[in-house]
Amino acid sequence: MSDKVLHISDDQFDAEVLKSDVPAMVDFWAAWCGPCRAIAPVVEELADDYVGRVKFTKMNVDENPKTPSQFGIRSIPTLIFFKDGQKADQIVGAVGKAHIEEVLKRLL
Numbered sequence: 001m002s003d004k005v006l007h008i009s010d011d012q013f014d015a016e017v018l019k020s021d022v023p024a025m026v027d028f029w030a031a032w033c034g035p036c037r038a039i040a041p042v043v044e045e046l047a048d049d050y051v052g053r054v055k056f057t058k059m060n061v062d063e064n065p066k067t068p069s070q071f072g073i074r075s076i077p078t079l080i081f082f083k084d085g086q087k088a089d090q091i092v093g094a095v096g097k098a099h100i101e102e103v104l105k106r107l108l
Contacts, residue, residue: 004047005056010066018085023107024055028078030062035094036077042097
């Protein structure tokens, strides 16, 4: 697992994501979710590629119900991208690296 992907809780969300000085991505996931496990290596690879330019975080929806509910997460994996404290984009489902990278490039 990459040390560039920060596992966060509901309590850390504001400080780590909304107040981040660089764009941030939150990967909403759960341990039992097959597609979440499939996309994890892609997220870790991108975290290495974009180190210092984008903050990559993961939030377990089973352990942290408040934030996913706040953003209307209905299925996982869901990736939500934030810039300047605002939701900028969202991807639902396991997608390829190129699709995620497209969104990241628009953020920067």
